Structure formats: structure tokens, C-alpha cells
Amino acid sequence: MNEAAHPSICRSPASARSCTPTVPDGIEALLLDFDGTLADTTPGHEQALRAALQPHGLDLDHDWYSRHVGLSIHDLLATLPGGRQLPHAQIIQQSRTHLLAGVHSITPIACVVWLLHAARRAGLPCAVASGASRLLVHPGLDALGLRREFAAVVTREDVTHGKPAPDLYLAAARRLDVAPQGCLAVDDAPEGITAARAAGMHVITVADGHLALTDEDAGEAARHFASSAGASTQPATAGPGPGPRDGGRTA
Secondary structure, three states: OOOOOOOEOOOOHHHHHOOOOOOOOOOOEEEEOOEOOOEOOHHHHHHHHHHHHHHHOOOOOHHHHHHOOOOOHHHHHHHOOOOOOOOHHHHHHHHHHHHHHOHHHOOEOHHHHHHHHHHHHOOOOEEEEOOOOHHHHHHHHHHHOOHHHOOEEEOHHHOOOOOOOOHHHHHHHHHHOOOHHHEEEEOOOHHHHHHHHHOOOEEEEEEOOEEEEOOHHHHHHHHHHHHHHOOOOOOOOOOOOOOOOEOOOOO
């Protein structure tokens, strides 16, 4: 990522502690991707898929995976060179078993959690819009202790088309009863950024553990909201959020 074109808007832990987050006019809800955005799970997902593919004689190229990381595992296998003829259901099950075994060791991405807490303190409804399965997302949120912060959790099973189609983000906005243009979306992957833009939302991204603008069209609202939220290696604990109004189906 070109830092000149996409400047970091994360603050140091010291400045974050002295910051009082404010919410700009026009932002009514915060929507977060899960893998690679709220939780640092990308290396684990890559390792799990590679391990599941190896018995079938297919290696997973790191650069290819990095370019397609925003896709669901179903879409990854459909796109993977040489992957169409493989037993997808078996590979997915093997990958998920590996991931669930280590779900309690996943770690949050601090700046995104700080942003989430800033939104909750401001009284904004928040939702997850993830291309992953609810079988992984719900346990992941529980492992991070963040499930109660979200009024809605939308996963790949809840929509017809995954990212880069806008369906996940639009479904999350509908569950919050907020217009898409009033939503600030945060996603780390190109497919997710494309999906949020196609939904008509303000978008910021995560790069190297920091929040960053995706482009100048993200708007002053997104710039102000994310920069005022700051980042902390140990985010302040927000008070209990409301119980989920529509948390999706149970994993």
C-alpha cells in the first residue's frame, strides 16, 4: 500500500489514551469485517487451507491467497487453479476443524477494537459483515469477548452472493435499519472494500495493523471518525453493549 496515497490514520497508544473519540455527522452505524479486520486470523486461515489441500496434492501459493483473501472458502476453492475438481466439502470440513481447534488463541486487531468501542460509546449500532461461515465467526466473536457489542452478525450463509458483491454489507445495514450511506465499513481485503463501496458506504481499511483511508472519496466523516478513535494495544473496555437485536443464526 502506498502510504502517501493511503495515509495511516491510526494513532499511537499514548495519544489514543488521551483521545476522546467523537462521531461525525452523517455516520449512523459501524460495520466490520471479521477475519483480518476485527481478528488477526488471516495467517491461521491460510495455514488451515494449505493443510487441508496437501493430502489432495495441491499446494496453496501464498501470493495467490493474499490476492484472494477476502473470498469465502467456497469461493476460494472455486477460484483456486486446479481446485474445481477437488472434494470441496471434505476440504472445507478439514479446514474448519483445524480453525475451530485454535479459535481460543485468536487475537483482536487493536485499532479496530478501539474503533468499535468508540462507536459503542457514541451509541452507534454495530454489525459484523463477514464472508466466512457463522460456524467460525460466532465462536471467534465469543473468543474475543465481543459478541455483545454487535446488534447484528451477517455471515456468508445469510446472503446469495459473497464479497465482492455488496450483499453482506447491505444485509447488515438492513438489520441495523440504517441507510447504506450512513454506514462506515471497515474491511482489510480488496474484495471487501469493493463490496462496501458497491453498497454505497464510507470505507476505511486495515493495513499492517493500522486503520487507513482507502481513497479520498472515503470522505471527511470517515477520516475524522477513525482518526479520533485512535488505537491502543490494550483497548479501553467499553461498557456492556445491548444484547443482539438480530445476531443471525446460532453457530
